[in-house]
Amino acid sequence: MGSETTPKLPLIDFTNLNLEAKSPNWELVKSQVYKALVEYGCFEASFDKFPLELRQAIFASLEELFDLPLQTKLLNVSKKPYHGYVGQYSMVPLYESMGIDDANILENVKSMTNILWQDGNQNFSKTLHSFSEELTELDQIIRKMILESLGVEKYLEEHMNSTNYLLRVMKYKGPQTSDTKLGLSTHTDKNVVTILYQNQVEGLEVMTKDGKWISYKPTQGSFVVMIGDTLHAWSNGRLHSPFHRVMMSGNEARYSTGLFSIPKGGYIIKAPEELVDEEHPLLFKPYDHVDFLKYYYSEKGQRDQFAMHTFCGV
Numbered sequence: 001m002g003s004e005t006t007p008k009l010p011l012i013d014f015t016n017l018n019l020e021a022k023s024p025n026w027e028l029v030k031s032q033v034y035k036a037l038v039e040y041g042c043f044e045a046s047f048d049k050f051p052l053e054l055r056q057a058i059f060a061s062l063e064e065l066f067d068l069p070l071q072t073k074l075l076n077v078s079k080k081p082y083h084g085y086v087g088q089y090s091m092v093p094l095y096e097s098m099g100i101d102d103a104n105i106l107e108n109v110k111s112m113t114n115i116l117w118q119d120g121n122q123n124f125s126k127t128l129h130s131f132s133e134e135l136t137e138l139d140q141i142i143r144k145m146i147l148e149s150l151g152v153e154k155y156l157e158e159h160m161n162s163t164n165y166l167l168r169v170m171k172y173k174g175p176q177t178s179d180t181k182l183g184l185s186t187h188t189d190k191n192v193v194t195i196l197y198q199n200q201v202e203g204l205e206v207m208t209k210d211g212k213w214i215s216y217k218p219t220q221g222s223f224v225v226m227i228g229d230t231l232h233a234w235s236n237g238r239l240h241s242p243f244h245r246v247m248m249s250g251n252e253a254r255y256s257t258g259l260f261s262i263p264k265g266g267y268i269i270k271a272p273e274e275l276v277d278e279e280h281p282l283l284f285k286p287y288d289h290v291d292f293l294k295y296y297y298s299e300k301g302q303r304d305q306f307a308m309h310t311f312c313g314v
């Protein structure tokens with residue numbers, strides 16, 4: 001009795017990672033990554049590339065950004081759904097977010113700051129750009145480890161070239177009550193890999209394969225790495241794409257960031273033939289991510305928790 005422990009996300013240490021091919025340290029971390037992604041589709045990563053000043057500067061920048069008047073924030077528009085300003089939704093009243101496409105390229109961050117601040121905001125662009133640059137490095141390390149683990153590293157270049165990055169920054173207001181309120185509805189990510197970073201306010205919950213919620217307890221130098229539906233389909237179901245949500249309580253605002261690697265429109269996502277055999281029959285028909293998003297953002301798609309299966313499941 002009473003022996004049940006609170007489930008936790010696997011923690012993987014990327015500090016001092018030896019990037020040399022086949023080094024024992026690389027191989028060890030790679031095997032931990034693969035195991036975590038098969039079992040949970042998610043893990044906590046400690047990564048030493050972020051100086052303390054940069055980590056603190058990120059949250060100061062996010063506060064400054066979300067403190068802008070709503071009319072100004074609404075100027076952050078995008079033709080792509082969910083890439084511009086999102087907020088003021090009655091279903092998730094605590095939530096607001098903004099996107100910057102390819103924030104690892106300084107010019108892109110600058111064009112956003114030039115829209116939001118009259119004289120631009122150099123500090124903001126420098127901070128978000130450096131942060132995104134470091135994160136794209138982590139994204140590439142993880143994807144290389146995944147392809148090597150699957151034995152399909154010959155596709156690495158094509159795989160890397162098939163995606164763009166979106167940095168999305170988010171604020172969840174504290175609900176001003178100790179009751180738990182919905183911050184962001186349960187969903188799976190649709191992209192390839194997501195890397196989340198956040199301040200000290202808890203709220204992210206990730207569902208295990210057997211339906212239990214794990215609450216993530218943030219620590220300063222750690223990130224949450226998560227698989228999206230694209231990589232679930234491309235790996236022919238080997239990697240899990242977990243449901244997750246944000247639940248808020250208390251007075252403090254939760255600030256978070258997500259670096260999303262997203263397939264380019266026109267690129268056909270198809271599981272490599274090496275991952276399809278009698279034991280692992282093809283689970284998803286080849287598809288274009290932009291076509292999938294058209295379905296996902298339709299009225300029917302928004303109510304469909306298994307949109308990828310509906311859209312291209314075999």
Ligand SMILES: O=C(O)CCC(=O)C(=O)O
Pocket residue numbers: 168170184189196198204244245246256257258
């Ligand atoms: O704020 C977070 O930590 C999670 C955000 C999220 O799941 C998303 O934007 O897809």
Ligand SMILES: [Fe+2]
Pocket residue numbers: 187188189244
């Ligand atoms: Fe998500």
